[in-house]
Amino acid sequence: MEIQRIILKNVGSFENLEISLAPTESNPSNITVFVGNNGAGKTSVLKALATSLSWFTARLLTEKGSGNPIPEDDILNSANAASIEIEICDSFNTPDNSSQSEVNDHFKWTIAKSRKGRIPKYASNLNDCTHLANRYREALTRDEQTSLPIIAFYPVERVVLDIPLKIRTKHSFLQLDGYDNSLSQGVDFRRFFEWFREREDTENESGISEEVLNRLRSLRETNPEVWQQLNELNASAKDRQLTAVRTAIRRFMPQMNNLRVHRKPRLYMAIDKNGETLNVAQLSQGEKSLMALVGDIARRLAMLNPALENPLTGDGIVLIDEVDLHLHPSWQRSLCDRLIATFPNCQFVLTTHSPLVISDCKNVLVYALTNGELRQLPSQYGQDANTVLLDVMDTSIRNEKINSELNDLLDAIQDSKLAEAQQLLAELTKELPANHLELVKAQLLLRKQQLRHAKD
Structure with missing residues (x-):
């Protein structure tokens, strides 16, 4: 599933804005990045996308589900009505007995909103949205292992305030729970850590805990056959969702490995950093935020793709506001390349204030937003940060x-x-x-x- 285009009419500061998202005919990348000053409308674009997509996830869950409406405060001050039109390309779950000419891979729907007491100027049309959702519902009815696309929005408010060790709410691990709070504009990552702890408890019940394996490690020398059998038994009991999360974190943050929960002598979440075991609470805000972001994307992909051997190859749409938030410049520099390498089939729509995010990945599609206007930028690949600051972000390179x-x-x-x-x-x-x-x-x-x- 990919977004091909979005049209905003009287949304935020945009009177009439049409945006094509990567991949396009001229840009094969799966990453689109928006840059601009604060207040330029970058977040408004992501929220509009999230609003439109919320109707798809709602109608996938229930036939007549309702997504999020356009908030009245988001209507352009000089206008009485607003609309968001989105175009989606999705060729997945094509019926086997249908010819290519009979199958519609393109879907378009519109969400409209009028101020109270005003005559509506635009009308909502959700026929294609319902049709696309029904296609997935029918596929799930035929095969409960059918893969579903990830749909997720990570707003700038994402934070990691604490690492909860007491689980207050019982969570389920059903496939459709991969959409739980996925487009919430106030989401944080507390739920990710609660999910990880509960999931690992289930994994440990069916396998051999790391603590027990450590005590039996002497068998590697004295009885290698038994040691091999123990490892094979433990590997077969590994939770595939947790494995996907651990793999994604290791790929994205090579210095981090083996995220887990320590239970003795006290309870805490641990991770190995450069070979040293640390309490996750000891990590920097940037490390925790990036680890939780990558982990949450991987978690949702694993839940939504139960039959894929490698859930990280699942597809879908991920929106991330201020993707460089809390990140060291060296991480900003490799961010887009690592997103592509870790989640190769996901479409990413990002916003950033960092020149390094857009100058160190070859094929990203970059747009600049200024005073309600959109401008596609030439490739910034290979440009030094000072040049990007001056030419793209209109910012002096020094005081x-x-x-x-x-x-x-x-x-x-x-x-x-x-x-x-x-x-x-x-x-x-x-x-x-x-x-x-x-x-x-x-x-x-x-x-x-x-x-x-x-x-x-």
Whole structure:
């Protein structure tokens, strides 16, 4: 399943906005990234997508289910009505006895909203949404192992405040629970950790705990056949959903491995980082947020694809607002490539404020939002961060006051105003570190000019 296009009319700050999402004819990537200043409307686009998709998940769960309406506050201030139109391509679950010409792979539906007391300007049309949902419902009726697409929205409010060790709510592990709270705009990752703990309890009941294996590790030397049988028994009892989560985290964060719950001498969630076992609570906010994000995507894919040997190859749509949130620049740089490598068949729609996110992945489709207008950007692959900051994000690469003073210094040197240049250099030397690159360059240029004038 992929979103091909979305059209927003009088939504947020957009009067009439049409957006094609990757992959497109000219861009084979499965990642679309929106950049822009705060208030440019990046989040509005993601919320509009989530609103439209909520009707599909609702009608997949129940035939006449209702998704989220367009909030009245999201209607453009100068308008009385708004609409969101979405176009989906989905060729999955095509009936075997249907020819390609008979099968409709494209679906389009519209959600409309009018202010109270106003005559509606747009009308909702959900026929295709119902048709697509029914296609999956019919497939599930024929085969309960049918794969379903992930549909998930991770808003900027996602946080990891604590690691709950007491499970207050009994969770189910049914396939359709993969859509539980998947498009909630206030979601956090508490549920992910509760799910992991409860799921691992079930895994341990049917297998051999890590603590027991550690006590029996001496059998590896004294009785290798028994040790091999124990390992085979333990491997067969591994929970496939937990395995998918652990694999995704290891692929995405190579320094992290073996997420698990320690029960003795005290209860806590542990992970191995660079070979050292740590309490997950000891990790940085960025590490916890990224681990929980990747883990939650993997968890949902595993739940929705019960028959896939590798659930991480499942498909679907994932929306992530401010994907660079809390992440070190080195992680921002590899983020898109790792999303593609870990979840190769998912379509991602992201927003970011980081130049590194869009300059270090070759084929991402990048849009800039400015004053309600959309502009597709040329590939930023290979550009340095300073160039992206200047050309794409309209942001100076350094403090504007210092930048202006450095430019004045270089102008004075170029114009051979050596006394003025010497004074400007002395003032900047007091403010900047001695190893400041531009300051060192200016010192060399000034010295060359002084030598040249001394010869003359």
